[in-house]
Amino acid sequence: xxxxxxxxxxxxxxxxxxxxxxxxxxxxxxxxxxxxxxxxxxxxxxxxxxxxxxxxxxxxxxxxxxxxxxxxxxxxxxxxxxxxxxxxxxxxxxxxxxxxxxxxxxxxxxxx
Amino acid sequence: xxxxxxxxxxxxxxxxxxxxxxxxxxxxxxxxxxxxxxxxxxxxxxxxxxxxxxxxxxxxxxxxxxxxxxxxxxxxxxxxxxxxxxxxxxxxxxxxxxxxxxxxxxxxxxxxxx
Numbered sequence: 001x002x003x004x005x006x007x008x009x010x011x012x013x014x015x016x017x018x019x020x021x022x023x024x025x026x027x028x029x030x031x032x033x034x035x036x037x038x039x040x041x042x043x044x045x046x047x048x049x050x051x052x053x054x055x056x057x058x059x060x061x062x063x064x065x066x067x068x069x070x071x072x073x074x075x076x077x078x079x080x081x082x083x084x085x086x087x088x089x090x091x092x093x094x095x096x097x098x099x100x101x102x103x104x105x106x107x108x109x110x111x112x
Numbered sequence: 113x114x115x116x117x118x119x120x121x122x123x124x125x126x127x128x129x130x131x132x133x134x135x136x137x138x139x140x141x142x143x144x145x146x147x148x149x150x151x152x153x154x155x156x157x158x159x160x161x162x163x164x165x166x167x168x169x170x171x172x173x174x175x176x177x178x179x180x181x182x183x184x185x186x187x188x189x190x191x192x193x194x195x196x197x198x199x200x201x202x203x204x205x206x207x208x209x210x211x212x213x214x215x216x217x218x219x220x221x222x223x224x225x226x
Binding site for chain 2: 042045049104
């Protein structure tokens with residue numbers, strides 16, 4: 001799996017958009033970008049994933065640059081409950097036994 | 113919607129004892145993963161099973177073993193426990209071939225070895 005680089009921590013004001021960047025300059029053509037988050041001591045939670053087009057769901061939006069070397073996860077209106085560690089993971093989906101490799105992540109602190 | 117169930121949620125053991133953690137995947141999910149998360153660390157992959165067969169192995173100590181049963185539940189067996197085994201253990205399940213290929217995590221088992 002391609003290596004990713006994320007800032008270790010970020011702050012965001014409640015109600016504002018949180019923009020979490022991820023660099024994955026060595027991504028290969030068949031690898032997707034996945035985002036998971038882990039609220040303190042809970043199991044990681046899937047947020048969103050994409051290949052090259054921008055994606056949006058009820059939780060967040062994912063913006064992938066045209067060269068696919070970086071992406072940004074956007075939480076449009078952050079709440080206190082969004083405080084968590086956010087992991088950007090690049091991998092090929094749908095391979096049987098394909099584990100997730102968690103590394104670093106961004107600790108997002110949403111403040112009142 | 114049904115989620116991944118793990119039991120027990122908390123477990124306290126002494127050094128050199130054994131422990132068994134159980135995982136019940138989401139119905140119709142055929143793949144189970146085990147992860148270990150030490151204090152202040154990221155989750156680390158231990159082992160996975162697909163259709164009751166071991167499919168991948170990560171940094172799982174030889175003292176640990178696991179299996180997936182005919183009803184797809186999985187058990188992680190840990191022997192000769194060491195202080196360093198104190199961690200959160202997460203199980204995740206996945207349905208292969210789905211349009212949204214993703215893993216769903218359970219709430220975890222917190223193991224404390226004294």
